[in-house]
Amino acid sequence: MRTVRFGIIGAGLMGREFASAAARWAHLTDMGVRPEIVAVCDTNPAILTWYRDNFSSVRKTTGDYRELLADPGVEAVYCAVPHNLHAALYTDIIRAGKHLLGEKPFGIDAAANAAILAECAAHPKVFVRCSSEFPFYPAVQRLGGLIEKGAFGRILEVNSYFLHSSDLDPTKPINWKRMIEFNGAYGCMGDLGMHVCHVPFRAGWFPRNVRAILSDVIKERPDGKGGRVPCKTWDNATLLCEGLDAGSGDAFPLTFKTQRIAPGEKDTWSLEILGTQTSARFSTKNPKLLQVLDYRGGEQIWQQIDMGYDTAFKSITGGIFEFGFSDAILQMWAAFLQELDTGKPLSRFAGCATPEEARWSHRLFTAALESHAQSKVVAV
Numbered sequence: 001m002r003t004v005r006f007g008i009i010g011a012g013l014m015g016r017e018f019a020s021a022a023a024r025w026a027h028l029t030d031m032g033v034r035p036e037i038v039a040v041c042d043t044n045p046a047i048l049t050w051y052r053d054n055f056s057s058v059r060k061t062t063g064d065y066r067e068l069l070a071d072p073g074v075e076a077v078y079c080a081v082p083h084n085l086h087a088a089l090y091t092d093i094i095r096a097g098k099h100l101l102g103e104k105p106f107g108i109d110a111a112a113n114a115a116i117l118a119e120c121a122a123h124p125k126v127f128v129r130c131s132s133e134f135p136f137y138p139a140v141q142r143l144g145g146l147i148e149k150g151a152f153g154r155i156l157e158v159n160s161y162f163l164h165s166s167d168l169d170p171t172k173p174i175n176w177k178r179m180i181e182f183n184g185a186y187g188c189m190g191d192l193g194m195h196v197c198h199v200p201f202r203a204g205w206f207p208r209n210v211r212a213i214l215s216d217v218i219k220e221r222p223d224g225k226g227g228r229v230p231c232k233t234w235d236n237a238t239l240l241c242e243g244l245d246a247g248s249g250d251a252f253p254l255t256f257k258t259q260r261i262a263p264g265e266k267d268t269w270s271l272e273i274l275g276t277q278t279s280a281r282f283s284t285k286n287p288k289l290l291q292v293l294d295y296r297g298g299e300q301i302w303q304q305i306d307m308g309y310d311t312a313f314k315s316i317t318g319g320i321f322e323f324g325f326s327d328a329i330l331q332m333w334a335a336f337l338q339e340l341d342t343g344k345p346l347s348r349f350a351g352c353a354t355p356e357e358a359r360w361s362h363r364l365f366t367a368a369l370e371s372h373a374q375s376k377v378v379a380v
């Protein structure tokens with residue numbers, strides 16, 4: 001079993017998810033590689049206590065990421081920091097020769113993303129991927145298999161949504177994810193967008209153009225200190241694209257929705273693919289349920305398949321049990337380490353999002369900003 005020694009830079013919400021996944025690596029049965037977290041960096045020292053208390057493997061905690069990068073015992077880095085820091089930190093990590101799983105959106109804007117991709121190109125031996133865990137739900141893996149087999153026939157329509165209600169409450173105090181200087185002009189697209197792009201892009205379905213409607217619903221929020229401050233980020237984005245199937249060249253409506261003010265939704269990732277031969281729907285709202293309609297003439301019958309724990313990377317969990325968010329994180333990490341170790345993904349849809357897919361997402365979001373500003377269709 002190869003051990004890859006990791007440093008975490010940005011030890012907040014997502015840093016802890018990785019640490020927890022690493023702590024239950026024994027859950028996975030067929031891995032030839034495992035992560036060991038040896039160093040953790042965060043500028044907030046209070047956050048580091050949890051790591052020191054729970055991980056005996058952590059031998060270094062620091063507030064300076066350069067100290068972590070200078071450590072020859074750190075082979076790879078998970079970086080989960082606010083978007084305004086992605087370009088500077090990711091490029092430094094890659095330049096230091098450390099493999100990187102970087103959080104989305106992989107740069108606060110297109111220029112930052114271009115800088116990261118240029119660094120990737122300059123260091124081809126460094127393995128770099130972008131975080132995106134929802135494709136690892138068993139139902140989505142099954143959908144990927146159907147896409148690979150060409151089961152859908154001609155694609156009629158694809159709807160890829162990620163809906164939150166995290167900002168429905170106007171009394172929720174502002175934080176960095178609602179501030180343009182830290183989160184970026186993309187707003188909710190930067191936060192949620194890679195999640196909706198990953199599977200369509202992996203399928204070879206790319207947007208040729210986009211007409212975007214962006215909404216800034218809550219224009220002011222409490223600052224958490226008794227005052228109020230402007231909240232200028234986009235809350236909701238609907239992107240109607242002309243999608244192109246790279247395989248067939250056929251065009252179809254491809255709709256991406258990323259919303260933080262979607263009443264009734266908590267963390268709902270969904271994908272609907274309608275085709276002439278097969279159609280399918282999945283939503284994390286009902287995470288066991290995969291709906292499939294196979295049409296070969298005659299009645300059109302939606303089948304309801306109860307998906308169990310049928311994962312890309314095998315585990316100790318029985319096949320009839322349920323799968324959830326932290327399982328998806330564990331599977332994504334398995335995919336990252338497996339590809340780092342062997343040089344190729346387990347399968348087409350069991351691979352982490354690539355820097356090139358992140359670049360495509362930036363092309364889309366940049367075009368969407370222009371489309372909304374000018375009320376017109378913009379080429380992607």
Ligand SMILES: NC(=O)c1ccc[n+]([C@@H]2O[C@H](COP(=O)([O-])OP(=O)(O)OC[C@H]3O[C@@H](n4cnc5c(N)ncnc54)[C@H](O)[C@@H]3O)[C@@H](O)[C@H]2O)c1
Nearest residue numbers: 010011012013014015041042043044080081082103104131
């Ligand atoms: N994949 C997912 O499902 C998912 C979910 C949430 C967030 N994210 C992404 O993860 C990233 C971080 O988001 P989060 O929710 O963990 O945020 P967070 O605010 O909980 O954590 C970010 C951490 O970075 C630290 N930090 C800030 N500047 C730093 C610096 N210079 N050096 C070291 N640490 C620094 C902060 O102190 C904080 O603890 C973002 O890119 C976000 O888009 C991904």
